[in-house]
Amino acid sequence: MSGALLHWQAIWLTLKLAAVTTAVLLVLATPLAWWLARTSSRLKQPVAALCALPLVLPPTVLGFYLLVLMGPQGPVGQFTQWLGIGTLPFTFTGLVVASTIYSLPFALQPLQTAFEGLGERPLEVAATLRAGPWDRAVHVVLPLARNGILSAAVLAFAHTIGEFGVVLMIGGNIPGATQVLSVAIFNHVEAMEYIEAHWLAGGMVVFSFLVLLALYAFNQRGARIGVGTGGAGHD
Amino acid sequence: MTEGIHARLQLAWPGFRLAVDLDLPATGVTAIFGHSGSGKTSLLRCIAGLARAPGGLVRFQGESWQEGNHFVPTHRRPIGYVFQEASLFPHLSARGNLDFARRRADRGRPAIDLDQAVDLLGIRHLLDRLPAQLSGGERQRVAIARALLINPRLLLMDEPLAALDQARKGEILPYLENLRRELALPILYVSHSAEEVARLGDHLVAMAEGQVLASGPLGETLSRLDFPIKLGEDTGVVVEATITARDATWHLAEASFAGGALWLRDTGHALGERVRVRVLARDISLALSRHDDSSIVNVLPARVLEIAEDAAEGLALVRLAVGDTALVARLTRRSAHLLELAPGKAVWAQIKSVAVIQ
Numbered sequence: 001m002s003g004a005l006l007h008w009q010a011i012w013l014t015l016k017l018a019a020v021t022t023a024v025l026l027v028l029a030t031p032l033a034w035w036l037a038r039t040s041s042r043l044k045q046p047v048a049a050l051c052a053l054p055l056v057l058p059p060t061v062l063g064f065y066l067l068v069l070m071g072p073q074g075p076v077g078q079f080t081q082w083l084g085i086g087t088l089p090f091t092f093t094g095l096v097v098a099s100t101i102y103s104l105p106f107a108l109q110p111l112q113t114a115f116e117g118l119g120e121r122p123l124e125v126a127a128t129l130r131a132g133p134w135d136r137a138v139h140v141v142l143p144l145a146r147n148g149i150l151s152a153a154v155l156a157f158a159h160t161i162g163e164f165g166v167v168l169m170i171g172g173n174i175p176g177a178t179q180v181l182s183v184a185i186f187n188h189v190e191a192m193e194y195i196e197a198h199w200l201a202g203g204m205v206v207f208s209f210l211v212l213l214a215l216y217a218f219n220q221r222g223a224r225i226g227v228g229t230g231g232a233g234h235d
Numbered sequence: 236m237t238e239g240i241h242a243r244l245q246l247a248w249p250g251f252r253l254a255v256d257l258d259l260p261a262t263g264v265t266a267i268f269g270h271s272g273s274g275k276t277s278l279l280r281c282i283a284g285l286a287r288a289p290g291g292l293v294r295f296q297g298e299s300w301q302e303g304n305h306f307v308p309t310h311r312r313p314i315g316y317v318f319q320e321a322s323l324f325p326h327l328s329a330r331g332n333l334d335f336a337r338r339r340a341d342r343g344r345p346a347i348d349l350d351q352a353v354d355l356l357g358i359r360h361l362l363d364r365l366p367a368q369l370s371g372g373e374r375q376r377v378a379i380a381r382a383l384l385i386n387p388r389l390l391l392m393d394e395p396l397a398a399l400d401q402a403r404k405g406e407i408l409p410y411l412e413n414l415r416r417e418l419a420l421p422i423l424y425v426s427h428s429a430e431e432v433a434r435l436g437d438h439l440v441a442m443a444e445g446q447v448l449a450s451g452p453l454g455e456t457l458s459r460l461d462f463p464i465k466l467g468e469d470t471g472v473v474v475e476a477t478i479t480a481r482d483a484t485w486h487l488a489e490a491s492f493a494g495g496a497l498w499l500r501d502t503g504h505a506l507g508e509r510v511r512v513r514v515l516a517r518d519i520s521l522a523l524s525r526h527d528d529s530s531i532v533n534v535l536p537a538r539v540l541e542i543a544e545d546a547a548e549g550l551a552l553v554r555l556a557v558g559d560t561a562l563v564a565r566l567t568r569r570s571a572h573l574l575e576l577a578p579g580k581a582v583w584a585q586i587k588s589v590a591v592i593q
Contacts, residue, residue: 121322124285127309128316129385130339135310139335143326 033111063169114148266436274445315382372403458561471515494558516565
C-alpha cells in the first residue's frame with residue numbers, strides 16, 4: 001500500500017473515531033453533567049472525582065486497565081464474548097469505548113459549568129409558562145447551554161484526535177482498522193521518515209489551533225449577547 | 236369562601252418560619268404587604284407550586300392544587316407569574332418570549348390576544364429586540380405581557396417593581412393600573428411599598444415573620460389604628476371616589492365619596508370617572524370650629540372614632556368618620572390633649588393635600 005493511501009486511511013479513521021466518540025459523549029455526558037450540576041447527593045464528589053480521573057492518569061494506566069477489563073479474561077471481555085461480539089481490544093469499537101472514557105472530562109466539564117451557570121430561575125420561569133420537564137430541557141436548557149454544549153463537542157472531538165497512549169495500549173497499530181494519526185506519526189518518527197511526520201504533525205498543529213480559535217471566538221460572541229456561556233474545560 | 240383562594244401552609248427552614256391560614260378573594264388585586272423576610276414571597280411561591288410546604292393546602296376556586304400527597308406541579312397550575320427581576324429568556328427576542336407563552340397558553344377559555352397584551356403594556360416598538368437590549372422597566376413590561384399571554388386564571392406578581400429605580404416604577408405603575416381596570420383577572424401582588432399597595436390593592440394582607448397579621452378590604456384595613464406594620468410617614472387611607480364636578484376657572488375637580496367630597500387639582504379625569512384618592516395621616520389636622528380663613532380647601536365635618544398612640548414618640552393617630560368613610564389623622568399628643576379629643580367628639584378635619592393615585 002502506498003504511503004499516501006495509508007495517510008488518508010489514518011486521517012479518515014481519526015476523524016471517524018473523533019466524530020463517533022463526540023456523539024456518544026454528548027449523549028452520555030449531558031445527563032451526567034445535569035445530575036452533577038443540580039444534585040446535592042453525597043455521591044456527587046466521588047462521581048465527579050471518578051469522571052476527572054482521565055485528566056490526571058497517564059493514558060498508559062487507563063489503557064492498561066481497559067485492556068485487562070476488555071480482554072478475553074476480563075469481566076467486560078467475558079460479557080462481550082457472551083454477547084457473541086468477541087473482544088473489543090484491537091477493534092474500532094474498542095477504540096470508541098476507550099476514547100469515550102478518556103475524553104469524558106473534556107465533555108463533562110463545559111456542560112456542567114453551563115448547567116450550573118443557568119441557575120434555577122429560567123426553569124422556574126418556564127414552569128410558570130406551562131412548560132413540562134421535557135419541554136424545559138429542549139426549549140430552555142439546551143438553547144441556554146448552547147455554548148457549553150458546543151465547547152464540550154469541540155473539546156471532546158479535538159481531544160480524541162490528539163489521543164495516543166490509550167490507542168496504542170488497546171488499539172494496537174493496525175493500518176485501516178485502528179491506526180490513527182498520532183500513531184502514524186509515531187511510526188514515521190520511529191522509521192526516521194521525518195518528512196511524512198512533518199506533514200501529519202504540522203497538519204494537526206494547524207487543525208487544533210483553528211478549532212480552538214473558532215471555539216474562543218464563538219464563546220466571546222455568546223458572552224456579548226448575554227447567553228450563558230459554558231467556558232471551555234480549561235480556560 | 237369556596238370560590239376564592241385558600242392557603243394553609245407551614246414551612247420551617249433554619250432562621251425562617253412560615254405559618255399562614257388565609258382565605259383570599261379571587262377577584263381584584265390582593266396586595267400582600269410586608270418587609271423583606273416577612274414570608275410574602277414564600278407564600279406566593281407555595282401558591283405557584285415553585286416551593287412546597289409539606290402537609291400544606293392550596294385551593295383555588297374549589298380546585299385543589301395541594302392537599303395531602305396531592306401536588307399539582309407548577310406547569311399544570313393555571314397561573315401567570317411575574318418575578319422580581321428580569322426573567323426573560325435571554326436567547327429569545329421580546330416577541331420570542333411572548334410566543335413561548337402563546338404556544339403553551341390555555342386554549343380552553345377566551346384569551347387575551349397578542350395585540351391586546353402588547354398595547355396594554357405599550358411594548359409594540361420593543362418586540363424585535365433581545366432582552367439585553369431592553370431597559371429594566373421595558374423587560375419587566377414584556378415579562379408582564381408574557382405572563383398574561385399564558386391566559387392565566389390567577390396572576391401572581393412578586394415585587395415586580397422592586398428592582399427598578401423610582402423613575403422606572405413611575406413608568407410601569409400606570410400599566411399595572413390598566414391591568415387592574417381592564418382585565419377581570421384576580422391578582423396576588425407582593426410588595427413592600429406602601430405606595431404600590433395603596434395604588435393597586437383592593438384587598439390587603441399584612442405579613443411579618445412568616446405570619447399574617449391582618450387581612451381585609453384595603454380601605455378598612457389601612458384605616459385600622461392597630462395596623463400591624465408601622466408605616467410612619469406613609470400612614471394614611473385610600474378612598475374610592477367619583478368625579479362629580481370640574482371647575483375650569485380654578486382648575487379643580489370634585490371627587491365625591493361615601494359621606495363627603497374633596498376638591499382636588501384637576502388631573503383631567505372625566506365627570507363620572509372613578510378615582511382612587513390617597514389621604515395621608517400627616518396631611519390632616521383637626522379643629523373644633525370651622526376656619527374659612529386658611530389656605531386649606533378641604534375642610535370636612537368628622538367624628539372621632541378612636542385614638543391611639545403612634546409609634547413615633549409624641550404623636551397620636553386619630554381615626555375619624557366622615558360620613559361612612561374612615562380617615563386617619565396624625566397629630567401631636569399635646570394637640571389631642573388640648574382639643575380634648577375623645578370618641579364621639581365632633582371635629583373639623585382640615586385636609587392639606589390629597590393625591591389622586593389612579
